[in-house]
Amino acid sequence: MSTTNTVPKLLAQVKHVVLVLSGKGGVGKSSVTTQVALTLSLKGYNVGVLDIDLTGPSLPRMFGAETKQVHQSANGWVPVSIYHDDKSPFGSISLMSLGLLISDRGSSIVWRGPKKTAMIRQFMSDVAWTSGNSSEMLDYLIIDTPPGTSDEHIAIAEELRYATALDGAIIVTTPQQVATADVRKEINFCKKVNFDILGVVENMSGFICPHCADCTDIFLRGGGKALSSSLDLKFLGEIPIDPTFVEMIELQKSSESSLLDQYQNSKLYPIVSQIVDEILNKDGK
Amino acid sequence: MTTLISQKPELKAPEPEHCPGPESEDAGKGDACAGCPNQQICESLPKGPDPDMAVITENLSNIKHKILVLSGKGGVGKSTFTSMLSWALAADEELEVGAMDLDICGPSLPRMLGAEGETVHQSNSGWSPVYALDNLGLMSILFMLPDPDAAIIWRGAKKNGLIKQFLKDVNWGERLDYLVVDTPPGTSDEHLSVTTYMKDAGIDGALVVTTPQEVALLDVRKEIDFCRKAGIKILGVVENMSGFVCPSCQGESQIFKPTTGGGEALCEELGLKFLGSVPLDPRIGRACDNGECFFDQYADSPASNAILDVVDALRDEIEMLLENLNIN
Numbered sequence A: 001m002s003t004t005n006t007v008p009k010l011l012a013q014v015k016h017v018v019l020v021l022s023g024k025g026g027v028g029k030s031s032v033t034t035q036v037a038l039t040l041s042l043k044g045y046n047v048g049v050l051d052i053d054l055t056g057p058s059l060p061r062m063f064g065a066e067t068k069q070v071h072q073s074a075n076g077w078v079p080v081s082i083y084h085d086d087k088s089p090f091g092s093i094s095l096m097s098l099g100l101l102i103s104d105r106g107s108s109i110v111w112r113g114p115k116k117t118a119m120i121r122q123f124m125s126d127v128a129w130t131s132g133n134s135s136e137m138l139d140y141l142i143i144d145t146p147p148g149t150s151d152e153h154i155a156i157a158e159e160l161r162y163a164t165a166l167d168g169a170i171i172v173t174t175p176q177q178v179a180t181a182d183v184r185k186e187i188n189f190c191k192k193v194n195f196d197i198l199g200v201v202e203n204m205s206g207f208i209c210p211h212c213a214d215c216t217d218i219f220l221r222g223g224g225k226a227l228s229s230s231l232d233l234k235f236l237g238e239i240p241i242d243p244t245f246v247e248m249i250e251l252q253k254s255s256e257s258s259l260l261d262q263y264q265n266s267k268l269y270p271i272v273s274q275i276v277d278e279i280l281n282k283d284g285k
Numbered sequence B: 001m002t003t004l005i006s007q008k009p010e011l012k013a014p015e016p017e018h019c020p021g022p023e024s025e026d027a028g029k030g031d032a033c034a035g036c037p038n039q040q041i042c043e044s045l046p047k048g049p050d051p052d053m054a055v056i057t058e059n060l061s062n063i064k065h066k067i068l069v070l071s072g073k074g075g076v077g078k079s080t081f082t083s084m085l086s087w088a089l090a091a092d093e094e095l096e097v098g099a100m101d102l103d104i105c106g107p108s109l110p111r112m113l114g115a116e117g118e119t120v121h122q123s124n125s126g127w128s129p130v131y132a133l134d135n136l137g138l139m140s141i142l143f144m145l146p147d148p149d150a151a152i153i154w155r156g157a158k159k160n161g162l163i164k165q166f167l168k169d170v171n172w173g174e175r176l177d178y179l180v181v182d183t184p185p186g187t188s189d190e191h192l193s194v195t196t197y198m199k200d201a202g203i204d205g206a207l208v209v210t211t212p213q214e215v216a217l218l219d220v221r222k223e224i225d226f227c228r229k230a231g232i233k234i235l236g237v238v239e240n241m242s243g244f245v246c247p248s249c250q251g252e253s254q255i256f257k258p259t260t261g262g263g264e265a266l267c268e269e270l271g272l273k274f275l276g277s278v279p280l281d282p283r284i285g286r287a288c289d290n291g292e293c294f295f296d297q298y299a300d301s302p303a304s305n306a307i308l309d310v311v312d313a314l315r316d317e318i319e320m321l322l323e324n325l326n327i328n
Helices: A009-013 A029-042 A113-126 A151-159 A177-192 A223-230 A243-250 A259-264 A269-284 B039-043 B051-059 B078-090 B156-169 B189-197 B214-230 B262-270 B282-290 B302-327
Strands: A014-021 A047-051 A071-073 A076-078 A080-083 A093-097 A138-144 A166-173 A197-208 A235-241 B063-070 B097-101 B121-123 B126-128 B130-133 B136-139 B176-182 B205-210 B234-239 B274-277
Touching: A009 A014, A014 A029, A014 A177, A029 A047, A029 A093, A029 A138, A029 A166, A029 A197, A029 A243, A029 A259, A029 A269, A076 A113, A080 A259, A113 A151, A113 B156, A166 A177, A166 A223, A166 A269, A177 A197, A177 A223, A177 B282, A197 A223, A197 A269, A223 A235, A235 A269, A243 A259, A243 B214, B051 B156, B051 B189, B063 B078, B063 B189, B063 B302, B078 B097, B078 B136, B078 B176, B078 B205, B078 B282, B078 B302, B126 B156, B156 B189, B189 B214, B205 B214, B205 B262, B205 B302, B214 B234, B214 B262, B234 B262, B234 B302, B262 B274, B274 B302
Parallel strands: A014 A138, A014 A166, A047 A093, A047 A138, A166 A197, A197 A235, B063 B176, B063 B205, B097 B136, B097 B176, B205 B234, B234 B274
Antiparallel strands: A071 A076, A080 A093, B121 B126, B130 B136
16 A cells, blocks of 8 residues: 555665465474575575564574574664674575564564554665675575464565565465465465465475384375465475474574584475575576 | 445555554544544544443353463464364253354364354344354354455454454354354454453453474463453463374374473463373374364374363363352
8 A cells, every 4th residue: 555666675685585475373484484594595695584473473583593682773773693604605694573672582562453564664674684785685585474364464565566576475384274275365365466476385294203214194295285286386395394403493502503504414404405496496597 | 245344444544553543542642643644534433432342242241151262373273272172062062162263364163163165144133153063153254255265365453343243243042151262373453352352241261272392482472471461361271282102103202392391381480270281193183174073083092182181171270260250
């Protein structure tokens, strides 16, 4: 409904924007966002991560940045730098989330729609992803969203309406029909607001028992593939449940090596790497 | 269907950031209203307590117990647990049970209770719920959609309108012993609306669902904080998806590792009652997908025992409340 058809300032600093969406909650939007960001960084791209899940921000915890703070600069809010090393071949990662702006991690953000919309607008216009130096342009901005198709989604769709840098959306689902039913709604939302769908990722597909190495399909299997073939979407891949990933996230503070190094050696890295290659290929053409 | 939804005032522009809400007492008078293109519209709206509140209280007056199922986090099993709780309560033939699905953008209860594809009928006495069993009624937006895949792209105000109608216009019959309300994740419009609208009718309390890992507990803490702010009693916390027993080797693993002690430690820290933990069982997901009652089918599985234990503990909490009231 905004009457200006200008692109938010933020997008001038970013080459590609990717949204991570799912109608269902708890399917792993934030963990897929984290993994895609880590993978892109390992491949040498500079990544920004924006968390627009305002009432339940998980990304600060995922990146082990719960205690860090956002600073104000002349150009706007400076996102928290998760990783930055000019000498290493890896790209930088920076993060912006409402979780970084509130002081007490236990307190709730009880906001109705208009306030959430205003916050997202501010995230889009007031965050200085780069220090103004155009050579440091972000290669990718990954936007993590809350479940549903409501205020936050309408707001981000309005903000990105004229953005040419928008690559599209990664749709995350789990295999059960209960989840894919909600995800179908999200896909219809994407069609209505003209978001390209980069493809569907099936998360939590199968669990490899650490005792006997037998694979059990806790939330069944194949739902994501069936969904993408019935709607003629690209199926990007299946990510199995890996308890070591949860452990890695939760215990990163006490660990000596960085999250990036640990992730590079994780069993999930090759799987997500393939998914990310599919996304990169799309840009290549 | 949209004609059924009560019309909200037509606003000229999106609400500003600090909008007091067109239905609030300060509409048109707040600081944020100065200069807002909607100011005149809001100011001219009728003020005072919402006349619908009395209607809601009246409509809910013959419901004995009202329980909210909450969690800040998505996908922890709110709907699964709501369906289990409904099945378990309805197993007692003397009880009349109602389940209400307030997750408007992602309704899952109809599928889990095996009532997908049904429609809601309107009569003089209001909307009649869909009956999954003789004594188990269900209300969800899914029953009103022309196509089950249709996306419901609604802003908060519109969702509030529907929630109000669910509370005001659904005819639950002469008597209902339990109304179980399933909610979406987060702490936003739906949660504020349901707690405000039901304030006079009285909510017995909230059941908080969590999973063991800290990422989920983080959001659940926020929901608990919300309950405290909104004055909702927390009946207890249930930890879902805790532990998984491999069907081939019986070895147990922690899929979502409770690095900070899980739900139990959270309860200890915040002084809440821990109702129990339910292990992951792939058959639960399958039963939910097919709309079947899990513990009818697998009566002796550890998961169904755990669920029934939690339901018993929860009923104790609620009925104890009532006894307290009688003594006074």
